[in-house]
Amino acid sequence: MVLRFSGFELDSERAELRRPDGGTIKLRPKALEMLRLFATNAGRVLSKQQLMEAVWPNVHVGEDSLFQCIRDVRAALGDEKRQMVRVISGRGYLFEAEVTGADETGMATPETAAASEPTPTAPDANAATKANGETTNRFLDLSRRRGAAFASIAGLAILCTAIAVWLLRPGLIFARGPATIAVTQIADASNDPLVAQMAANVGGRLTDGLAKIENIRVLAPDAAASKADFVVRGELQRSEHAWTIRARMTATDTGEVKWTASHSVGITEDIDVQLQQSRLAAGIGHALALRLNELLNADPRSAAKSRVVIEQATAHINQTSPERFKAAQAMLEHALTEDPDSTDVQIALAALLMRGVQMVWVSGAEREAAETKVEAMLQHTLRAKPNHIPANEAYCRFLNATNQFRSNLVACARALSFDPWNGIALYHIGLAQIQTGRFEDALATFKQADRFDTPQVSRWTWMIGAGWANLLMGRAEDAVPWLQKSIAITSASGRTHMLLAAAYQQLGKAEEAKAAMQKGMELRPGSTYRNVPPPRKNSSPVYIEAAERIMQLMAAAGLPEG
Template sequence: MSHTVSHLYEFGNFSLDPVQRLLLRHGRPVSVTPKAFDLLVVMVENNGQLLLKEKLMDALWPKVSVEEGNLAVTVSHLRKILGDDREKHVYIETVSKQGYRFVAQVLEGPEVPLESSELHAELEEHVAMAPVDYALMPRVVMVRKWMAGPAIALAGLLAMAGWLVSRHIDTASANGRSIGSLAVLPFATIGGKSSDEYLGLGTADALITRLSNTGKILVRPTSAIEKYRNSSISVESAGKEQQVDAIIDGRIQREGNRVRMTVQMVRVGDGAQLWAQTFDEEFTNIFSLEDEVSERVAHSIRLQLNNKEEKRFTKRPTENQEAYSAFVKGRYYWNKRTNEGMMKGLEYFREAIRMDPNFAEAYEGVADSYAALGLYAAIPPEEAFPAARDAAHKALQMNEDLADAHATLGLIDFYYDWNGPAAQNEFQRAFDVNPNYAMAHSWNAENLAAMGRFPEALVEARRAVEEDPLSLIVNSNAGWTFCLAGQYEEAIQTLSRAIDIDPSFPRTHFRLGNVYETRGLYDKAITEFTQAVQLSGGDVYYTAGLGHAYAMAGRTSDARQVLISLLDKSAHQYVPAFAVAMVYAGLKDNGQALYWLEKTSADHSTSMAYLKVDPFLSGLRSDPRFAKLLQRMKF
């Protein structure tokens, strides 16, 4: 029986496999964003033809209304990947006011089944020397159009066989199918002590971090899989819900001082078990277990790492077992994403540092905790963000390749220093380590939107959603970005989808209220803001949003009641000055609104970062005092 492989294209130093979604340069995989890859396929398949902008936008964003700037940004990104010269385009030509044309010579490789037994035998003997199981290699090879004659054809077949072998070393998964994305479920814990409740999620978290740091495969973050802890959902169903190619599932059983870890990888498409293995070790040597499991996963998905990536992958965060145990507990509580959980996580991260003062990831945990607590106004920004910055810098002094620490510094630059360019620089440094870091792309999207760079912001927001489609915070941030960019229908669709996933998450209701109010749908906005306030237990920013909506809807007395409640609350807890300014802005009391906005310079209200583009401050923009405020912003 003949088997087939994907139709292949070659141009310049590149090889393109549309079906496997693979771009190679000199035989090595090249990291490409999903939309840039889709654009490249369309252009290569229509080589030499003028492709109108409208056609390209329909192909890349079907049934979604997007601005033309999105296409320009994607083309620019693709040119950067291809190394296209700005002055003399080798690959992509711009046709002024019309579209684009792919101008490089493209060589196509049709699929030809190998039917000659003699040729097949000779080919099999040739590839037997390669360090890969021939059973994994498709029994079909590619004959280029320009080949002629049996001898030349045979030489071409043998050469292409070597290329296919190298291709499989780079991209084949277990059972010969490409794995481009995966999720790691929280490991089930059996027996042991009640204090081991954190161990299953901590083990998954460690594996997620290692694989993500390679930058070679898309791995769903811990926040996306935490909900499966103690869940009865099947492995295949979880994989389909997470929209990944494969899923890793395991269980941990403690017996005295020993721990047994049983792990399997399942292909989501057909539920096939790709591999399963049991690992045994002393509980005091949990590092060895994590090393073995990580190496087994990396081998099964054929991760090809350079020296720097290999060091990141194999580097242990600490050799102190007790410090690591405290760190895992910190991650466990931090991932609860509640104020109480983050405060408890912070305690454990500090404990880990006391046990190992050189534990970079524990400093990163401290930075993440303080930054999140400041972002959600749990503690004043002037207390939270400087402490977060200090911890992030200490982490990077010990290990400069911590994507999370760079992203946290970007968050601080954005929300605390109101410095857009500095934030973007740190986000880019995070992407250099982990190109698939969804949360960093999400924050970068908001940062770009705050600077008014909407086409780039939209690209980043959409990429973040593609990388972590079920993340409530990623979808919430994307909805806000779409709103700021004027993409209201996309904002409503994104936020409504997130609410369907989990109706109890307050931020999605808050952002949906923002969109409705921007559109003048005040009753719907009030409904969403009310839910956000109730679900959050009275978050001051959400309360301010409700007060602003009341005022805009003409419910002045209700708005003033909200204002009184915020001012009363400020007597015993932190209330951002921006929140008070918001309600005054809705009441059209510009003098008081600007007075309270002035106070944000002292308290660093995080929402001040959107001063340039916030639609709810539009009534203040003609005032000279507002212009002076903008001058202080580095956006």
């Protein structure tokens, strides 16, 4: 069946959602299932419990998974005002749309076909012989068709049997099923009640986060740890200045240690207990999600040499500058020449090129060629590895850099479905929200990335995002500390200094504004009023108006007209 509503088509057989223009909208399976549930119950209020039991049967998930799915559905439908998927206070959710369904083939049912045939009249005597002959011919034709049908059915049965034998061979189905994981209670070596409570809260946050990952299942540790594919165990310790969590994951069938990690969070006045818990769980959870994704998407063809080059290139670009960008690009292009089939190198090069586009280190004709090259590489890698975090993350970045904001929200949400703590994906969601004029939502998203603080190497990005969002809303005083913290971490972007100059200018601090702009110009020589703003294709008028106010502040602080 194909369900149609508001110009959209939900094709259950093909598991896809089509836009009014016929294009396909990518949705992760759980979000697609939730949309199907809404569409088949249009006009009926569904409680949160009903939705969770239907979409995640017999699996423990937190309400965050439900809310994320609903956000994905709304983003796919362009339901920013929440008019199609409505919240009914105290009761649940209502799908407000007229839904129709039709047979995908468009063929008439047998009853319809029979009704459309003319009603036969009684034959006259002169037509008896002819009628008898036609009856005989129809009988023979029917027999031949039945014989052909029986032969087709027999052939199909043989084919199905062969396929079943192949599918049911040992290990295949189980190898393709979702991996199962159990998180045991985080241990406390000190027997301190405070540490024990902290460990329990961190363990709960970690379990809830893992339950959001699309291609794994989280089992209750007490009842099913022995049945899980992997078991995660951890220990929390407290020192005078920091909390430290150590964790390891083992394969249940072999006892082999598949992953170990540790993460520390400082105990300081500006980090409350809730934030400490969030960052402890996120620090371990992010590393664990990446490792699980690596195990489930292992590429035996990926050469060790390629992995080393990727690590070296990444190290070069971590401290952002045009020179390091060029060095990393040369490394990866050389590696791709030596190993053209390496999806890992293609993903790394695509992600790097898009960073160059966003930082305006690649412009003009080079930008267009880079975008074409990136799109081709990412299309290839996503076909080869649809669940691979780096591929989805790079595609999320690509759609943002090319101003495809609505598609970007869906793609970045998909990246989060494999790593709920992915600060890079959150950052790009925030950027898309800014471009669509949703400044408060963007600020909340950047703050969520800051609460997770993973990966820490990208910390400066969501800080500049939070500063930018505040500045767009005219909150220069709130923008300044975010921008200052971003510069303290990575001072080479130039754009951050220019935004800081605009904030100072709005606050009436002309000297500080000119100094910040001068530093920005040193880092980005040749910058002008015309080439500093990002492309405005598909941008909201609300954003364009707010961005123009910032550009005027930059000009007052010394940005050349150009």
